[in-house]
Amino acid sequence: MAEIVEAAVAVILREDGKVLLGQRPEGKPWSGWWEFPGGKIEAGETPFHALQRELQEEIGIEAEVAHPWITRVFSYPDRTVKLRFFTVRRWHREPHGKENQQLSWELPAAVNVSPMLPANTPVLDALQLPTAYAITNLAEMGEAAFFAALDHALEQGLRLVQVREKQLSSDELERFSREVVRRCAVVGARVVINGDIELARKIGAAGVHLPTAQLMSLEAKPEGMLCGASCHNREELERASELGLDYALLASVNATKTHPDTQPLGWDRFAELIRELPMPVYALGGLAKSDMDTAWEHGAHGVAMLRGIWR
Ligand SMILES: Nc1nc2c([nH]c(=O)n2[C@@H]2O[C@H](COP(=O)(O)OP(=O)(O)OP(=O)(O)O)[C@@H](O)[C@H]2O)c(=O)[nH]1
Numbered sequence: 233m234a235e236i237v238e239a240a241v242a243v244i245l246r247e248d249g250k251v252l253l254g255q256r257p258e259g260k261p262w263s264g265w266w267e268f269p270g271g272k273i274e275a276g277e278t279p280f281h282a283l284q285r286e287l288q289e290e291i292g293i294e295a296e297v298a299h300p301w302i303t304r305v306f307s308y309p310d311r312t313v314k315l316r317f318f319t320v321r322r323w324h325r326e327p328h329g330k331e332n333q334q335l336s337w338e339l340p341a342a343v344n345v346s347p348m349l350p351a352n353t354p355v356l357d358a359l360q361l362p363t364a365y366a367i368t369n370l371a372e373m374g375e376a377a378f379f380a381a382l383d384h385a386l387e388q389g390l391r392l393v394q395v396r397e398k399q400l401s402s403d404e405l406e407r408f409s410r411e412v413v414r415r416c417a418v419v420g421a422r423v424v425i426n427g428d429i430e431l432a433r434k435i436g437a438a439g440v441h442l443p444t445a446q447l448m449s450l451e452a453k454p455e456g457m458l459c460g461a462s463c464h465n466r467e468e469l470e471r472a473s474e475l476g477l478d479y480a481l482l483a484s485v486n487a488t489k490t491h492p493d494t495q496p497l498g499w500d501r502f503a504e505l506i507r508e509l510p511m512p513v514y515a516l517g518g519l520a521k522s523d524m525d526t527a528w529e530h531g532a533h534g535v536a537m538l539r540g541i542w543r
Pocket of ligand 1 (some may be wrong): 315
């Protein structure tokens with residue numbers, strides 16, 4: 233097998249949601265194609281040091297903090313690359329093309345420059361997943377309180393909601409899911425339905441969320457819809473990765489009321505379990521939006537919440 237080239241790559245995120253892309257300079261392979269700033273990890277370098285060196289050399293900035301995010305392997309005709317992505321939300325100095333390359337701030341959902349390096353298309357999809365993920369809690373809250381909290385959270389910027397109401401009959405679930413989809417659609421938020429691919433299609437939800445048993449038994453990712461899964465260990469995370477799922481939830485980081493008898497993972501174990509996965513992973517279990525920075529520090533894409541988001 234050809235050698236694997238390892239690279240450290242930066243997703244530099246501005247507060248307006250735009251990311252920085254650069255055009256590969258003349259003289260390099262794939263010159264003219266657009267990419268995230270970064271480059272090869274040299275012998276003896278850690279990925280983080282390679283990232284800082286490349287950011288300095290290519291665009292003249294220093295990352296104040298860089299969090300490990302996803303790792304993607306991609307085979308080009310002449311080489312296989314292993315791209316270790318980091319998110320950078322704070323940096324020093326203004327980025328400028330030090331190799332005479334063009335730079336452009338772009339929204340992941342509407343990139344105006346092309347062509348993108350082929351390895352990067354799924355990365356732009358992953359970047360369209362918001363950092364806060366909500367799970368419905370009709371069972372504990374009741375309908376009036378739940379819908380009031382949903383409208384409030386949507387107003388505050390919530391853009392991804394999982395419908396999970398195992399106590400409802402199928403008719404009730406359809407009625408409730410349609411109402412959640414309707415309210416979310418007003419602001420362009422996406423809804424995934426727990427466990428029911430057919431219902432998701434029938435009501436025009438964005439996708440489906442697989443409970444663990446369904447993750448382990450499903451043969452292929454359902455086509456044409458957003459699809460994530462609930463995981464508790466490395467085996468389940470690897471299954472989600474093999475199926476090419478768009479995201480995973482990993483629980484339980486802290487002790488929760490939902491699973492009082494389960495031993496929580498804690499943040500260090502969480503970080504260890506999600507290393508080198510190609511899809512974003514949300515941390516779940518006794519968390520609130522105030523845990524976001526800690527989640528990022530441990531490699532999470534964001535925080536998933538069943539109670540914390542509705543308070
Ligand atoms: N920097 C960067 N490289 C990427 C991205 N996507 C992607 O497939 N790659 C691949 O990862 C490898 C990174 O190497 P590079 O060519 O940027 O590294 P470098 O600046 O150290 O290269 P050099 O040794 O040619 O100067 C290349 O094969 C490149 O095609 C991306 O978004 N950013």
